[in-house]
Amino acid sequence: MAKISFTSALKRFFPDLKEELHLPGTKVSEIMTHLEKQYPGLTDYLVDEDGSLRKHINIFVDGQLIHDRQNLSDSIKENDEILIFQALSGG
Amino acid sequence: MKKILVGTTKGLVIFEQKATAWKIAKVHFMGLPVSLVYVDERTNTWWAGLAHRHWGQKLHYSTDEGQKWHSVPMPKYPKDAEVKLGKRATLKKIWSMSHAGFDKPGELWMGTEPGGLFHSADNGQSFHLVESLWNHPSRIDENQWFGAGRDFPFIHSIAVNPRNSDHVYIAVSCAGVFETKDGGKSWNPRNKGLIAAYLPNPHVEVGHDPHLMLVCQSNPDVIWQQNHCGIFRSEDAALSWENVTDSSGIADYGFALAIDHQNPERAWVIPAVSDEVRVAHDLALCVCRTEDGGKTWQPLRNGLPQEFCFDIVFRHALANKNEILVFGSTTGNLFLSQDAGEHWQCLSSNLARIDYVALA
Numbered sequence: 001m002a003k004i005s006f007t008s009a010l011k012r013f014f015p016d017l018k019e020e021l022h023l024p025g026t027k028v029s030e031i032m033t034h035l036e037k038q039y040p041g042l043t044d045y046l047v048d049e050d051g052s053l054r055k056h057i058n059i060f061v062d063g064q065l066i067h068d069r070q071n072l073s074d075s076i077k078e079n080d081e082i083l084i085f086q087a088l089s090g091g
Numbered sequence: 092m093k094k095i096l097v098g099t100t101k102g103l104v105i106f107e108q109k110a111t112a113w114k115i116a117k118v119h120f121m122g123l124p125v126s127l128v129y130v131d132e133r134t135n136t137w138w139a140g141l142a143h144r145h146w147g148q149k150l151h152y153s154t155d156e157g158q159k160w161h162s163v164p165m166p167k168y169p170k171d172a173e174v175k176l177g178k179r180a181t182l183k184k185i186w187s188m189s190h191a192g193f194d195k196p197g198e199l200w201m202g203t204e205p206g207g208l209f210h211s212a213d214n215g216q217s218f219h220l221v222e223s224l225w226n227h228p229s230r231i232d233e234n235q236w237f238g239a240g241r242d243f244p245f246i247h248s249i250a251v252n253p254r255n256s257d258h259v260y261i262a263v264s265c266a267g268v269f270e271t272k273d274g275g276k277s278w279n280p281r282n283k284g285l286i287a288a289y290l291p292n293p294h295v296e297v298g299h300d301p302h303l304m305l306v307c308q309s310n311p312d313v314i315w316q317q318n319h320c321g322i323f324r325s326e327d328a329a330l331s332w333e334n335v336t337d338s339s340g341i342a343d344y345g346f347a348l349a350i351d352h353q354n355p356e357r358a359w360v361i362p363a364v365s366d367e368v369r370v371a372h373d374l375a376l377c378v379c380r381t382e383d384g385g386k387t388w389q390p391l392r393n394g395l396p397q398e399f400c401f402d403i404v405f406r407h408a409l410a411n412k413n414e415i416l417v418f419g420s421t422t423g424n425l426f427l428s429q430d431a432g433e434h435w436q437c438l439s440s441n442l443a444r445i446d447y448v449a450l451a
Contacts, residue, residue, distance in 0.1 A: 054147055
């Protein structure tokens with residue numbers, strides 16, 4: 001299971017969003033699938049309709065920005081920490 | 092009219108009339124960019140489109156005048172829809188909404204960027220791309236549909252003929268006006284008489300830049316448009332357009348347009364200096380009104396600031412009902428007239444940029 005944390009900004013739109021989640025998955029895309037099941041509509045805030053990560057969203061896996069923003073194919077290992085943040089756009 | 096809905100880059104601001112004064116009663120979506128406001132007059136349902144910088148486009152509605160908002164799944168382009176060869180189409184922005192007619196309860200139209208018209212048959216719970224327009228040969232040709240001030244073309248105006256809800260007009264920047272008479276199964280361009288001064292051939296069939304198009308509800312053969320290249324009016328249901336730009340005055344370039352739905356001869360525009368400058372003419376705010384179908388235009392300035400106004404009024408930021416007009420500007424000023432534009436009062440000069448004004 002990977003540990004998922006979110007920017008607090010998402011709490012405004014998903015008040016029930018837990019600060020920390022533990023989800024199974026071997027790729028970032030699988031984590032997204034599980035997230036959508038738990039919080040319907042959440043992934044629409046994170047990815048574009050073609051499945052790519054939104055321009056101003058960043059996902060870090062163990063402190064490293066993911067490489068594949070298009071297909072979210074970066075690997076996830078057991079106990080990885082995943083941070084989902086909004087980018088610092090606009091100053 | 093009881094409320095003014097003002098879509099700003101920092102929230103949806105609701106003004107209500109209390110005694111004789113209009114005051115801010117509520118702010119919804121505080122801090123968020125409200126890029127669309129639409130009131131479905133059939134059910135008094137309020138729609139608000141949000142253009143989040145981070146989270147993408149979102150759409151919300153309220154059936155109780157904003158006491159409670161609900162979100163709906165965003166319209167999606169089909170996976171094989173390409174905005175141009177090899178580039179998949181994805182929703183960039185919701186520009187416009189319209190109900191589909193009083194005889195079609197629950198049906199809605201939505202105009203988007205990059206050039207997709209969507210239809211809903213379930214009160215907006217789901218939207219589907221109108222493939223007949225998307226696959227129109229002119230849209231597939233990048234030389235005929237293209238962006239204007241945006242990366243892609245967008246559908247900003249949707250007008251349903253009040254006498255026949257299968258008869259619908261849309262206006263696209265840039266492409267022009269299109270018409271369907273069969274409820275959206277087929278579409279034809281209706282741009283004869285328009286001018287595209289920015290093209291080698293200004294009289295192309297498709298490639299025009301209407302900024303806003305409105306159909307007169309009491310006489311739907313009369314259609315107006317504020318265009319990039321002036322003001323145009325049709326008296327034959329868009330089969331031809333007449334240039335009614337004020338060649339000796341300032342009623343020429345601009346975005347906003349309002350028409351009198353009971354009097355097909357009367358309309359209002361808010362001129363701006365050309366596309367290269369985009370400020371109020373002589374830095375003085377002015378609304379121009381015609382009472383004779385665009386033959387003459389009268390400047391109306393009473394109550395509007397006349398010094399150092401950098402205000403522009405965007406295409407959806409002027410609304411009217413009967414003798415009341417309200418407009419909001421890029422610099423956050425909101426003005427009201429209750430006598431068809433003769434006199435104006437400033438309701439606020441401290442709002443964020445105003446993109447949309449609607450009356451409820």
